[in-house]
Amino acid sequence: MRFDVITIFPELITGYLAVGILGRARQRGLVQVQPWNPRDFSELPHGRVDDRPFGGGPGMVLMAPPLLGAIAAARSANPDARVAYLTPQGRQFRQEDAREFASRPGMILLAGRYEGIDERVMAAVDEEWSIGDYVLAGGELPALILMEATARLLPGVLGDEDSAAQDSFTELGLLDCPHYTRPERLGSGGEVPAVLLSGDHRRIARWRRGQALLRTQERRPDLWAQHILSQEDLLCLQEAENVGHGRV
Numbered sequence: 001m002r003f004d005v006i007t008i009f010p011e012l013i014t015g016y017l018a019v020g021i022l023g024r025a026r027q028r029g030l031v032q033v034q035p036w037n038p039r040d041f042s043e044l045p046h047g048r049v050d051d052r053p054f055g056g057g058p059g060m061v062l063m064a065p066p067l068l069g070a071i072a073a074a075r076s077a078n079p080d081a082r083v084a085y086l087t088p089q090g091r092q093f094r095q096e097d098a099r100e101f102a103s104r105p106g107m108i109l110l111a112g113r114y115e116g117i118d119e120r121v122m123a124a125v126d127e128e129w130s131i132g133d134y135v136l137a138g139g140e141l142p143a144l145i146l147m148e149a150t151a152r153l154l155p156g157v158l159g160d161e162d163s164a165a166q167d168s169f170t171e172l173g174l175l176d177c178p179h180y181t182r183p184e185r186l187g188s189g190g191e192v193p194a195v196l197l198s199g200d201h202r203r204i205a206r207w208r209r210g211q212a213l214l215r216t217q218e219r220r221p222d223l224w225a226q227h228i229l230s231q232e233d234l235l236c237l238q239e240a241e242n243v244g245h246g247r248v
């Protein structure tokens with residue numbers, strides 16, 4: 001999958017994407033990322049890309065011509081991709097959106113800065129996405145979040161194909177269960193639930209399901225309200241309630 005990212009700070013994108021899961025995915029050719037700097041499309045001295053807002057007021061606004069130039073270049077490099085603008089005014093990005101994005105051939109992500117971008121750029125934008133109800137200094141972090149959430153769902157990107165399927169939200173919008181690894185005993189106390197050491201895979205699966213249900217019920221009433229409990233779920237949840245939160 002190919003991502004083109006329009007940003008006046010391309011180093012923020014390339015730095016983050018050089019390491020970890022996405023770094024490996026890029027090396028293996030599963031994901032391509034190309035930043036485009038609007039400064040390279042500015043016709044003003046020193047590659048200027050911003051100016052004061054018409055009508056007055058604080059802050060600077062990113063000008064339309066360099067952004068439109070960068071969008072046009074990205075579109076010709078990634079012709080099947082839609083242009084997505086990252087903005088707190090956009091639709092809230094969720095796991096189900098990452099799944100849909102992962103089925104696309106590519107995306108062009110437009111990261112704003114300062115007080116905003118000239119509204120006339122919106123004629124070249126196909127969709128608007130927010131990562132949450134807070135205001136960041138720019139769209140680079142949201143673009144990285146969207147790319148990481150999407151890319152890790154692409155076949156072959158995660159080492160173990162199963163690990164995406166078990167994540168929070170992936171399966172029916174439940175939170176993830178707790179995880180443990182060695183050492184079995186910590187000096188400070190805190191035990192590993194005995195069921196996880198039992199080798200009984202059916203019981204382990206039921207325990208994990210019960211913990212996921214219990215956590216979702218306790219922490220995310222919004223998700224819980226959407227969840228349809230099966231008979232099996234109900235039994236796993238009752239077991240989890242009986243043994244307590246992560247302790248057997």
Ligand code: ADE
Nearest residue numbers: 086087088130131136142
């Ligand atoms: N740019 C600034 N804040 C943002 C947010 N919450 N989501 C997406 N883009 C943004």
